[in-house]
Amino acid sequence: MDLSVTLSGLKLQNPVIPASGCFGFGQEYLPYYDINMLGSFSFKGTTLAPRFGNELPRVAECAAGMLNSVGLQNPGIEKVIAEELPRLRAHFHQPLIANISGFSIEEYTACCKKMAACEQVGLVELNISCPNVHGGGLAFGADAHSAAAVTAACKKVCAKPLYVKLSPNVTDIAEIACACEAAGADGLSLINTLLGMRLDLKTRKPILANGMGGLSGPAVFPVALRMVWQTYQRVKIPIIGMGGVACARDVIEMMLAGAAAVQVGATNLVNPMVCKEIIEDLPGVMKELGILRLQEIVGAAH
């Protein structure tokens, strides 16, 4: 049975990839399992300068999911390259996905160039869809023109495959996907979190200090699947599908809808072993469904 998949020429031993922001820089999962079994992982969204992020509380719960308003807390790109990547080298030998974010095209291109130059990085994932920061992230991902502009600028300086991570908080995600493809994106990641909100009944105020936050977890799976489906019909470049994936069957479903690989986000937080479990469960589910090579089912639902 063959679990391997290929993303823009990059071969992964399996399609299971922890999503950015839910796996830190890998260290916290070392006590739970050998993370080298993962296909890859997308590390915490990194910006040029260190960021603390938003005020607390920055998490809230809902039925089958959670909202976060972290706001891209990260130690800044220099520290990530000087400390986190070397620390990871002893434990992780698969190609990494470098998730980067910015507040201007210059910041995106600077991060992109630096990350693409790192030997451990297999591909760069441009986050233009963070709903938790003002003036950055989503400001670029909310319309086709600015998404294309930042993609084109990064493509020029990026020596590795460039994937653009899209927001579901738009009217037509496929339109933005097409604009990124035309601007030179090698692939797409979708979806980032859906903008949501919870109120505290006693204080009558939002639970999150930021008011709103990004919804993720199993609650969003059908929305994510639909968006992967729609995007697959409009683009030729590979799609990394994510949003609510929690088990091996969800991985298969995402791939049938058109995902060439699959990221797992929030579920890691409530079950730190979930990616290991998914990888171990996949062969059994494939056997049951008569799948020999996972790669062959990408988009098979269309």
Add this chain to the structure above:
Amino acid sequence: MIFVINENRPVAKEVFRMVLRAAIANEEVRLRPGQFVNIAVEGCYLRRPISVCDWDARTQTLTLLYKTVGTGTRALARCVPGTSLDLLTGLGNGYTPVEARRPALLGGGVGTPPLYFLAKELAGAGQKPVAVLGFNTKDEMFYHEEFATLCDVIVTTADGSYGQKGFVTDALPGLAYDALYVCGPEPMLQAVFAQARALPAGHAQFSFERRMGCGFGACMVCSCKTTAGYKRICKDGPILTKEEILWT
């Protein structure tokens, strides 16, 4: 790690004691006072963090004390003995015991549980701790008798229905303490902090609560500014020393 509930019953108004046993004995599990477990609760997406009140490695027995405040803790209170629960264990840094003759352990409400385990450890190491346990009223009081088997105990109640009338901090000036371990609501932590200045570095340790996503350091939702940079309350905390706290 899977635990099976042995006992789950109220010990005071809206406060339950849950005693659990590891389903499969694991001698490697080392739990320290001030650490917490993160419990998967049926019907809740996120786990619920609860402090370790006692852990006996020999019998693999874990004791938790929790207050029913919302959906998750109320669901826990409905669990009957024999139920299995999935816990992440050994989370957080825990208290760091320091050399002291007379450590004072200050607990407010459901902040008292981790101090029980600490009192046991300090008393076992030959120190003479004194526990100051603060509650709103006598109805909400619990575990003062259990503490009394380990150390001296002073109880304060806000309404004077038991022990000394007032707050934990009212009892503090009368004590000749040389170290402080604190756990309780944040206003209490602040009030104690204001009285703790004279203690040597590392001799005043405070336990913090923040809403958590993962509880093991991966998601950054619990991160706080400290004098030593940003710290995740779940992983670099929940215990911070007075030197690390940014209050003035």
